[in-house]
Amino acid sequence: MKSVIVKAARLHNNTNSIEGSHAMNKYQERTIYISAGVLIFFLLLSIITNKWGFFLWSLPPVFINIMMAFFVKETKHIQKFNQKYTDKVGFRQK
Numbered sequence: 001m002k003s004v005i006v007k008a009a010r011l012h013n014n015t016n017s018i019e020g021s022h023a024m025n026k027y028q029e030r031t032i033y034i035s036a037g038v039l040i041f042f043l044l045l046s047i048i049t050n051k052w053g054f055f056l057w058s059l060p061p062v063f064i065n066i067m068m069a070f071f072v073k074e075t076k077h078i079q080k081f082n083q084k085y086t087d088k089v090g091f092r093q094k
Contacts, residue, residue: 026085027078031069035062 024032039055039062046055 025078026082028069030085031066035066038062 038058042055042058046052
């Protein structure tokens with residue numbers, strides 16, 4: 001499920017970018033994973049309790065979070081976050 005969401009987001013990011021074709025940065029990718037996890041959690045909670053308000057009220061904040069991750073220009077804070085993340089994990093940026 002997560003890989004389908006990430007692939008769709010990458011495809012959208014590559015085809016509709018004003019600045020040209022580029023891959024998602026780590027901040028955007030992490031946002032997708034966390035958002036998918038939150039939606040799955042509230043979906044399971046709604047299925048267990050049979051109260052669909054949990055899941056339905058989790059949709060708007062998650063989608064706003066995803067939209068902000070993809071449409072807000074990259075700031076120095078996000079660049080620092082990406083640099084710390086790549087240094088911590090050991091990945092090199094291309």
